[in-house]
Amino acid sequence: MDERTVFFLSDQTGVTAETLGHSLLTQFESRDFRQVTLPFIDTLDKAREAVEKINKAAQNGGPRPVVFSTMVQDDFRAIIRQANGLHLDIFDVFLEPLEKELKQKSTHTAGRAHGMSDIDSYMKRIEATNFALANDDGGISRNYEVADVILVGVSRSGKTPTCLYLALQYGVYAANYPLTDEEFDSGDLPEILMKQKKKLFGLTIAPARLRQIRKERRPVGRYSSVQQVGFEVRSAEQIFKRNNVPYIDTTEFSIEEISSRILDGTGVERRVRP
Amino acid sequence: MDERTVFFLSDQTGVTAETLGHSLLTQFESRDFRQVTLPFIDTLDKAREAVEKINKAAQNGGPRPVVFSTMVQDDFRAIIRQANGLHLDIFDVFLEPLEKELKQKSTHTAGRAHGMSDIDSYMKRIEATNFALANDDGGISRNYEVADVILVGVSRSGKTPTCLYLALQYGVYAANYPLTDEEFDSGDLPEILMKQKKKLFGLTIAPARLRQIRKERRPVGRYSSVQQVGFEVRSAEQIFKRNNVPYIDTTEFSIEEISSRILDGTGVERRVRP
Numbered sequence: 001m002d003e004r005t006v007f008f009l010s011d012q013t014g015v016t017a018e019t020l021g022h023s024l025l026t027q028f029e030s031r032d033f034r035q036v037t038l039p040f041i042d043t044l045d046k047a048r049e050a051v052e053k054i055n056k057a058a059q060n061g062g063p064r065p066v067v068f069s070t071m072v073q074d075d076f077r078a079i080i081r082q083a084n085g086l087h088l089d090i091f092d093v094f095l096e097p098l099e100k101e102l103k104q105k106s107t108h109t110a111g112r113a114h115g116m117s118d119i120d121s122y123m124k125r126i127e128a129t130n131f132a133l134a135n136d137d138g139g140i141s142r143n144y145e146v147a148d149v150i151l152v153g154v155s156r157s158g159k160t161p162t163c164l165y166l167a168l169q170y171g172v173y174a175a176n177y178p179l180t181d182e183e184f185d186s187g188d189l190p191e192i193l194m195k196q197k198k199k200l201f202g203l204t205i206a207p208a209r210l211r212q213i214r215k216e217r218r219p220v221g222r223y224s225s226v227q228q229v230g231f232e233v234r235s236a237e238q239i240f241k242r243n244n245v246p247y248i249d250t251t252e253f254s255i256e257e258i259s260s261r262i263l264d265g266t267g268v269e270r271r272v273r274p
Numbered sequence: 275m276d277e278r279t280v281f282f283l284s285d286q287t288g289v290t291a292e293t294l295g296h297s298l299l300t301q302f303e304s305r306d307f308r309q310v311t312l313p314f315i316d317t318l319d320k321a322r323e324a325v326e327k328i329n330k331a332a333q334n335g336g337p338r339p340v341v342f343s344t345m346v347q348d349d350f351r352a353i354i355r356q357a358n359g360l361h362l363d364i365f366d367v368f369l370e371p372l373e374k375e376l377k378q379k380s381t382h383t384a385g386r387a388h389g390m391s392d393i394d395s396y397m398k399r400i401e402a403t404n405f406a407l408a409n410d411d412g413g414i415s416r417n418y419e420v421a422d423v424i425l426v427g428v429s430r431s432g433k434t435p436t437c438l439y440l441a442l443q444y445g446v447y448a449a450n451y452p453l454t455d456e457e458f459d460s461g462d463l464p465e466i467l468m469k470q471k472k473k474l475f476g477l478t479i480a481p482a483r484l485r486q487i488r489k490e491r492r493p494v495g496r497y498s499s500v501q502q503v504g505f506e507v508r509s510a511e512q513i514f515k516r517n518n519v520p521y522i523d524t525t526e527f528s529i530e531e532i533s534s535r536i537l538d539g540t541g542v543e544r545r546v547r548p
Contacts, residue, residue: 027365040535063375168442260286273309
């Protein structure tokens with residue numbers, strides 16, 4: 001019973017508390033945590049229920065819980081703080097210096113961060129998501145003139161999830177175009193892409209990793225064979241070099257990293273900041 | 275020139291610094307900030323460049339910059355701290371109490387939080403995204419037996435972006451099924467959904483808001499008419515009530531809120547914690 005429970009508490013979604021907690025916890029070797037998110041603690045009763053849950057976890061004989069929280073209101077934080085655990089709350093620590101610096105009192109209003117405070121930003125994210133879906137895999141729309149960036153790469157190099165992440169997180173219009181035999185044979189990119197050359201960004205990936213990913217989809221056949229995967233990756237990289245398309249190797253990167261590197265590498269502006 | 279610049283600095287993607295900063299800044303009425311993300315500060319030279327950028331913003335005559343940062347290494351933080359600004363860094367504040375509590379030294383390694391520390395979690399997110407795409411809009415696969423949750427609602431009630439967000443953020447398998455005339459006429463849900471009744475979760479939305487969203491897509495015609503939108507929303511809510519399908523009103527919610535409320539309401543476990 002020496003598993004430690006980590007709580008993520010919030011008067012809202014809990015996304016910030018989770019993000020904070022994970023950034024900190026990944027700095028430790030031991031990762032034996034039971035993780036519990038308690039979102040939408042927006043009444044005093046719910047705050048007391050959360051305290052009970054934390055205390056119950058503390059009574060299991062193991063080490064006491066760690067509580068990452070983002071509780072805007074002082075009185076809610078005061079209740080939560082009665083629970084037996086290590087309490088780490090960003091508002092507790094950062095709100096006061098920020099109030100001093102901005103020479104403003106904070107509004108202490110719950111639910112501003114990931115709330116519908118801004119219908120405009122919701123619409124932008126939805127529109128960008130629709131754009132990514134319509135312009136996925138070289139498909140349907142090919143509305144490349146309104147794209148912020150067009151990702152180019154072989155099948156399963158990470159294009160689709162990256163486009164969707166860019167859309168949902170940042171409202172960025174990301175299209176993607178898969179390289180296939182047509183491009184491998186000619187070594188060229190099609191005219192429709194060359195017209196938007198400045199928007200192109202390549203994704204490459206280590207052949208061994210690509211095989212592993214493709215095998216999940218189709219375990220046998222040419223698609224995931226050593227020869228084919230190696231040929232495609234080599235050809236794609238040659239196309240990028242020959243056409244001066246900037247590219248990154250996604251092998252060791254998460255979706256967040258690929259996305260951040262694309263924004264950083266292209267200078268594309270976030271349309272929305274979540 | 276009294277616009278204040280807010281920096282989000284990181285030795286990695288900057289996602290955590292942005293999340294932290296936005297949660298705090300949304301607590302203030304004034305939102306006149308120029309926002310700059312400087313990710314991947316992983317060399318001392320890049321740290322010094324960041325300092326120059328902050329100092330340059332500070333010299334523009336306006337109020338000094340606010341710097342939200344997640345810099346794991348002490349020596350990098352020490353350099354950044356020389357810049358003229360208010361510095362708020364989560365590792366500065368929270369790492370020490372956490373080290374004491376966990377009785378472990380942190381590894382002080384950059385890039386663990388949103389890095390490819392875990393290929394397994396990358397694959398899960400990709401698989402869940404593919405699932406959402408294949409099972410979007412009642413389409414193609416209808417692999418409802420492996421779904422964690424099936425969102426049901428009228429066109430443009432937020433189903434698709436929510437499914438994609440659940441997949442990308444949490445690795446959750448979310449399918450969605452659009453309610454159309456067939457369901458409105460019968461008042462029933464199709465057999466394929468009723469077989470998975472426990473997984474169903476409804477989304478509803480205020481008719482006025484739905485009209486606004488639909489008009490973006492098709493400005494004229496029945497699809498976005500007052501009558502049609504009102505009829506669809508009423509019919510959908512009746513179907514939810516009649517079939518005991520839990521549902522939420524997405525009108526005032528962001529994608530993060532809808533997603534968190536679905537997880538909270540259904541008890542579906544996150545397969546991945548980002």
